[in-house]
Amino acid sequence: MMTRSFKIMMVIATAVLSISTVGGHEYNENNRMECNMCDKLPMQSDGIVRLSKISVTPDYINEYMKYAVEVGTISLEKEPGVLTMYAVADKDNPCHITILETYASQEAYQQHIASQHFQKYKQGTLHMVDSLVLDDVTPLNPNNKITNTIVR
Amino acid sequence: MMTRSFKIMMVIATAVLSISTVGGHEYNENNRMECNMCDKLPMQSDGIVRLSKISVTPDYINEYMKYAVEVGTISLEKEPGVLTMYAVADKDNPCHITILETYASQEAYQQHIASQHFQKYKQGTLHMVDSLVLDDVTPLNPNNKITNTIVR
Numbered sequence: 001m002m003t004r005s006f007k008i009m010m011v012i013a014t015a016v017l018s019i020s021t022v023g024g025h026e027y028n029e030n031n032r033m034e035c036n037m038c039d040k041l042p043m044q045s046d047g048i049v050r051l052s053k054i055s056v057t058p059d060y061i062n063e064y065m066k067y068a069v070e071v072g073t074i075s076l077e078k079e080p081g082v083l084t085m086y087a088v089a090d091k092d093n094p095c096h097i098t099i100l101e102t103y104a105s106q107e108a109y110q111q112h113i114a115s116q117h118f119q120k121y122k123q124g125t126l127h128m129v130d131s132l133v134l135d136d137v138t139p140l141n142p143n144n145k146i147t148n149t150i151v152r
Numbered sequence: 153m154m155t156r157s158f159k160i161m162m163v164i165a166t167a168v169l170s171i172s173t174v175g176g177h178e179y180n181e182n183n184r185m186e187c188n189m190c191d192k193l194p195m196q197s198d199g200i201v202r203l204s205k206i207s208v209t210p211d212y213i214n215e216y217m218k219y220a221v222e223v224g225t226i227s228l229e230k231e232p233g234v235l236t237m238y239a240v241a242d243k244d245n246p247c248h249i250t251i252l253e254t255y256a257s258q259e260a261y262q263q264h265i266a267s268q269h270f271q272k273y274k275q276g277t278l279h280m281v282d283s284l285v286l287d288d289v290t291p292l293n294p295n296n297k298i299t300n301t302i303v304r
Contacts, residue, residue: 049240051250069293076296086252086298088201088289098203098289100238100252137240137250141221144228146238147299 037149041080044105053133054097060128061095068097071121076150079115081108084148102146189301193232196257204251205285212280213247220249223273228302231267233260236300254298 056064072085084102089095103109112118208216224237236254241247255261264270 051240065292069296072293072296084298086296087292088203089292091288091290094290097292136243138243138246140217140239140241140249141224141302143303144221144224144238145301145303146236147301149297149299150293151295151297 036077036152038078038080040083041104041108043083043102046106047083048101048103048106048109049137049139050099050101050103051135051137052099052101053131053135054099055130055132056095056097057128057130058095060125064097064125064128065089067121067125068099071117072099073150074117075112075115076148078117079108079112081105082112084146086146086148100146102148188229188304190230190232192235193256193260195235195254198258199235200253200255200258200261201289201291202251202253202255203287203289204253205283205287206249206251207282207284208247208249208280209282210247212277216249216277216280217241219273219277220251223269224251225302226269227264227267228300230269231260231264233257234264236298238298238300252298254300 068087072087075082075085081104082102083104084100087097087099089097103112113122220239224239227234227237233256234254235256236252239249239251241249255264265274
């Protein structure tokens with residue numbers, strides 16, 4: 001027979017476990033909880049993994065980077081279907097940008113490109129971009145998972 | 153004054169919280185704990201973020217992929233300094249492989265390339281690789297963090 005105290009203990013333990021694993025709430029390296037990330041959708045069969053390769057006109061690289069950081073931050077924090085948006089610049093040529101983009105589904109991608117923040121980036125950087133290649137890719141190992149968060 | 157029951161409850165709650173947030177132990181989408189990932193080192197100032205671009209001889213692509221999946225899995229699970237090893241193949245040309253590799257430090261990278269599993273991959277695939285380009289990169293946004301795990 002369970003005692004009342006034991007039942008209370010189980011309720012507390014379950015509650016603590018739930019709080020610490022709820023989607024979108026992670027602990028950063030300083031053990032501070034990030035609460036800006038929205039919960040994410042699971043990857044669907046029509047999801048997209050993409051390497052976007054952008055060559056930026058050198059004169060505009062600093063301005064471009066501000067736009068890219070802003071759209072990446074808002075997309076990751078606010079869009080449940082944007083699973084990764086991880087942008088890097090070649091060390092040898094910082095005008096060559098690659099973005100690892102993952103969308104949970106085609107619908108999530110359509111919502112992303114229709115969003116106000118993406119349109120601000122797209123229209124704001126059109127004149128800065130020399131070339132853009134969208135390489136859709138397939139992960140080699142379906143058990144290899146990437147999680148992408150903004151840590152503030 | 154704290155009662156004995158309250159103290160026991162606090163001990164249980166603390167223990168459950170510790171178990172659920174300890175480094176390297178995450179919950180996968182089926183809410184099953186993965187215990188194969190080692191704890192990871194923090195990124196150091198001399199850490200490496202790299203896009204390795206490999207062109208594989210078409211005749212060997214299936215064999216190459218087995219080697220690549222194996223070395224990625226072991227490196228992520230066993231090496232504290234291997235923070236990402238996320239390999240993708242172009243959909244348009246599956247012989248073009250890109251691997252997002254992140255090492256916590258130069259020392260972690262040296263340990264990686266000296267490891268038995270990396271040497272097995274390297275020596276086993278030498279004759280399969282047409283070209284290899286190691287593009288070291290800089291993330292655009294230091295607050296944008298990637299976590300890479302093997303989910304079993």
